[in-house]
Amino acid sequence: xxxxxxxxxVRLLRGHRVIIQTHDFPDPDAIASxxxxxxxxxxxxxxxxxxxxxxxEKINTKMILDVFDLDIRNAExxxxxxxxxxxxxxxGQKDNSNFKDLTGTEVACIDHHPFVxxxxxxxxxHCITGACATIITRWIMEEGxxxxxxxxxxxxxxxxxxxxxFSAGVTHEDIVAFDFLNAIADNEIIYHLENxxxxxxxxxxxxxxxENIAIFEEVGxxxxxxxxxxxxxxxxxxxxxxxxxxxxxxxxxKRNGGLKFSVRSELPDLNAGKMLNLSLNGIGNGxxxxxxxxxxxxxxxxxxxxxxxxxxxxIRERVMxxxxxxxx
Numbered sequence: 001x002x003x004x005x006x007x008x009x010v011r012l013l014r015g016h017r018v019i020i021q022t023h024d025f026p027d028p029d030a031i032a033s034x035x036x037x038x039x040x041x042x043x044x045x046x047x048x049x050x051x052x053x054x055x056x057e058k059i060n061t062k063m064i065l066d067v068f069d070l071d072i073r074n075a076e077x078x079x080x081x082x083x084x085x086x087x088x089x090x091x092g093q094k095d096n097s098n099f100k101d102l103t104g105t106e107v108a109c110i111d112h113h114p115f116v117x118x119x120x121x122x123x124x125x126h127c128i129t130g131a132c133a134t135i136i137t138r139w140i141m142e143e144g145x146x147x148x149x150x151x152x153x154x155x156x157x158x159x160x161x162x163x164x165x166f167s168a169g170v171t172h173e174d175i176v177a178f179d180f181l182n183a184i185a186d187n188e189i190i191y192h193l194e195n196x197x198x199x200x201x202x203x204x205x206x207x208x209x210x211e212n213i214a215i216f217e218e219v220g221x222x223x224x225x226x227x228x229x230x231x232x233x234x235x236x237x238x239x240x241x242x243x244x245x246x247x248x249x250x251x252x253x254k255r256n257g258g259l260k261f262s263v264r265s266e267l268p269d270l271n272a273g274k275m276l277n278l279s280l281n282g283i284g285n286g287x288x289x290x291x292x293x294x295x296x297x298x299x300x301x302x303x304x305x306x307x308x309x310x311x312x313x314x315i316r317e318r319v320m321x322x323x324x325x326x327x328x
Contacts, residue, residue: 004125006040006142006143008123009108012086012107012108013107016086017084018046018087019049019081019088019102019104020034020050020088020090021051021052021075021090021099021102022050022072022090022092024053024100025055025056025057025098025229026052026054026056026091027058027162028061028064028154028157028158029091029131029133029159029161030052030091030132030158031061031065031154032131032133032136033091033133033135033158034050034072034091035071035072035154036151036155037088037090039145040143044143049071049078050073051073052074053074053075053100053102054100054230055074055229057229057231057232058229058231058232058235060193060194061231063193064157064193070154075102078103081103081104082103084105085103085104087106087107087108088106088108088109088110089106089108089110090109090111090132091110091112091132092111092113093113093116093117093119094109094121095117095119096117096287097284097296108122109123109124109125110125110132110136112128112130112131112135113273113287114289116287128171130159130166130168130170130171130174131161131174132158133159134159134171134173134177135173136155137155137159137177141176147184149185152185152186153185153186153190155177155185156177156178156190157190157193157194159174159177159178159181160190164238164291166178168291169289169291202232202235205224205226205232205233205236206236206239208222208225208226209236209239210222217320217323218248219249219250219319219320219323220245220246220249221250221251221316222236222240222249222250223253224251224254225308226254227255233252233261234264236251237249237250237251237263238264241264247266247267248263248323249262249263249264249265250262250263250276250315251263252297252315256299257299258284258296258298258299258301258302259302259311259315261280261297262294263275263288264291264292265291265292265293267327269326269327270290270327272288273292273293274326275319275322275323276294276319276322277295278322279315279321280297282301283301283302283305284296284301
């Protein structure tokens, strides 16, 4: 069995250029994990760089970068990468739909999502925790690295966001990380970030979601008939889940000729990631955790859903079939 200690990762990386890659359109947990890993590697004498594809979309995620001036760059800016460079995928896995291929060799993966890739990483640190930043925090604690107030704040905020403020998918490891970070972090900044989640332009998506909501049994569906950021789709999904009659929220929007999905569930016996993956079988893919998931319908498969009106009905039927197969 391969060892997954931090020192094993250090030995693997030493002497190579190292790129830490987050999933596309990174959220607070992905950014926190990458930044925490970067500082930990520097503590071990290994310089590294952070790259992501897509955009930093949510206002509170942008604010993290502005407040703390984090060193994270769009992958398009890396013009000198070679296949000899070492890539660490953080908060996701190679070949997933939200991980665009980066020039280099993927040698390590650090993730808390269910492991679904067939790619064989030389180094793998995989733990089912509420947040990926929890894994990095545990390493920091084990290595005895001094933690600044800024880094502790970023890590704690990432964990809070991915666990819905410690209300979903929480493990003992997340609680241990919270106890360690909370004593150091700037909780006034975290409070400000938690209350700065919407921009005026976001209200258009919420308006469309409210207008199009449909509830079948305890599953709430909403279609946003225009393109909008991943983070916003996820926020709308959280909003739909807050309705008293909804235990599972399925929100989707147009995306590059296909569809982008976000699912939230508060049912203890329903795995949101597996349900969405089953729902999109043959037309796209999906995955995630027990309580939250994301997925896509491929543009080249959209014709299988008919026109826009037919598509809504077919999607609801697919989701409800998957829902019933997993809850009955």
